[in-house]
Amino acid sequence: MNEQTFADMAGELMRSALDSWRAGNRRFAVFHAGLGCEHALKALLSHHNPLLVADRKMDQSLRFRALGLGDKDGIKPLTEARTISMEEAFKDVVVFMQGRMPVTKQQFDLVSQSRNGLTHLAWHNDKVTKQALTTGIAVAEAVRTELNIPPSAFWGDYETVFSDLSKVAAMPTSSTTVPDLEAASEALAAQEAHHARLAAATAAVVAHDTAQFGCRTRSGSEQETVEETAARTALWTALQTTGIRAQRNAVALLEVHSVLPLDPRPDETHGSSPVMNLRAHDAVTIKTLISASVYKAFADACEQHESLRKALPSILSRTGHTVSHPNQCEDFLYWVECQACEKLANLHGRITLDPCPCDPSNWEAGSDECIDHPGNTIGTDHAELYHCPTCSLTLTHADELEEVGIPLTLERDE
Numbered sequence: 001m002n003e004q005t006f007a008d009m010a011g012e013l014m015r016s017a018l019d020s021w022r023a024g025n026r027r028f029a030v031f032h033a034g035l036g037c038e039h040a041l042k043a044l045l046s047h048h049n050p051l052l053v054a055d056r057k058m059d060q061s062l063r064f065r066a067l068g069l070g071d072k073d074g075i076k077p078l079t080e081a082r083t084i085s086m087e088e089a090f091k092d093v094v095v096f097m098q099g100r101m102p103v104t105k106q107q108f109d110l111v112s113q114s115r116n117g118l119t120h121l122a123w124h125n126d127k128v129t130k131q132a133l134t135t136g137i138a139v140a141e142a143v144r145t146e147l148n149i150p151p152s153a154f155w156g157d158y159e160t161v162f163s164d165l166s167k168v169a170a171m172p173t174s175s176t177t178v179p180d181l182e183a184a185s186e187a188l189a190a191q192e193a194h195h196a197r198l199a200a201a202t203a204a205v206v207a208h209d210t211a212q213f214g215c216r217t218r219s220g221s222e223q224e225t226v227e228e229t230a231a232r233t234a235l236w237t238a239l240q241t242t243g244i245r246a247q248r249n250a251v252a253l254l255e256v257h258s259v260l261p262l263d264p265r266p267d268e269t270h271g272s273s274p275v276m277n278l279r280a281h282d283a284v285t286i287k288t289l290i291s292a293s294v295y296k297a298f299a300d301a302c303e304q305h306e307s308l309r310k311a312l313p314s315i316l317s318r319t320g321h322t323v324s325h326p327n328q329c330e331d332f333l334y335w336v337e338c339q340a341c342e343k344l345a346n347l348h349g350r351i352t353l354d355p356c357p358c359d360p361s362n363w364e365a366g367s368d369e370c371i372d373h374p375g376n377t378i379g380t381d382h383a384e385l386y387h388c389p390t391c392s393l394t395l396t397h398a399d400e401l402e403e404v405g406i407p408l409t410l411e412r413d414e
Contacts, residue, residue: 034115
């Protein structure tokens with residue numbers, strides 16, 4: 001994380017945003033522009049002092065690393081460093097630019113809200129696409145000028161037209177695979193949503209037939225129980241089958257376009273490269289888009305069938321539950337809010353126990369156990385697999401986990 005890396009990523013992302021715009025893929029144009037703005041803002045802050053991008057409230061690892069202490073005991077690996085949000089970065093950059101930022105905080109909010117909506121909910125208001133992209137371009141260009149980056153290096157083929165989206169759209173379509181990927185992902189999301197609606201309809205038929213067969217010799221209350229059980233079972237099976245199928249197709253699509261598989265990291269001390277970072281962004285976005293489309297289509301379809309409508313709340317509750325997965329790791333670690341459906345996703349991985357490093361002379365008098373670490377050991381969670389049992393969104397690579405804010409290692413709270 002430094003000025004040059006942030007600047008290079010900003011230029012690459014802004015060019016990708018314009019690639020998407022000229023190919024007619026509005027959603028990805030806004031998404032990549034939002035990411036490009038964030039990297040541009042952090043490039044300017046890093047130019048003044050790398051410490052300015054460090055999370056001021058929750059994380060100190062980046063601060064120590066910026067001071068040359070990254071190799072000292074107790075300093076978290078770079079992969080776990082946390083930086084400030086793009087909103088905070090914008091506020092700080094405005095101060096440094098002293099009136100040279102052409103965009104107000106209120107205008108910039110549209111960019112950050114669009115980026116966050118796509119990142120976390122796979123949702124975007126199409127009515128503000130052009131305005132959000134135009135604002136993002138203005139921010140990126142202001143930062144480029146401030147850092148004296150040559151226009152050709154930052155905007156590439158768009159050097160003379162980047163500020164005029166009508167001219168960008170009129171350019172011949174880029175030969176890169178990115179627009180093809182975006183169009184294919186939109187088509188796949190629509191296709192899987194259709195399958196989800198069909199699955200819901202089939203579940204309604206199965207639930208009805210099962211209930212009719214099981215209720216022939218039952219009393220009134222028993223019949224109601226059988227009907228509810230049949231509906232829940234049919235509903236859960238249909239949702240799981242549809243979600244898993246959609247995720248497999250999403251992975252296959254990403255592999256065809258060389259986004260996946262992501263390269264393995266040599267070890268836990270190595271962070272994501274700029275190229276892998278961008279590919280992880282795209283992988284998570286497309287997986288989330290498809291899972292969210294399937295979940296919404298399925299839930300909407302269930303509303304048309306009384307038995308499923310009654311059973312739906314019970315399987316969509318936010319109460320955490322675990323579901324086995326083919327790639328499931330050794331241990332269940334904890335639950336996190338799902339990126340696609342906002343229910344609770346499972347985080348799996350490994351748990352390691354290491355000796356407590358605390359000085360025994362500081363322990364309470366007469367005690368042979370550390371006050372802060374019961375059993376004189378420190379338990380650490382090593383996250384390796386994210387899987388949502390509701391919508392089946394699945395993330396299996398360290399870069400993907402970091403993209404959704406999952407720390408790769410986390411000390412257990414005993």
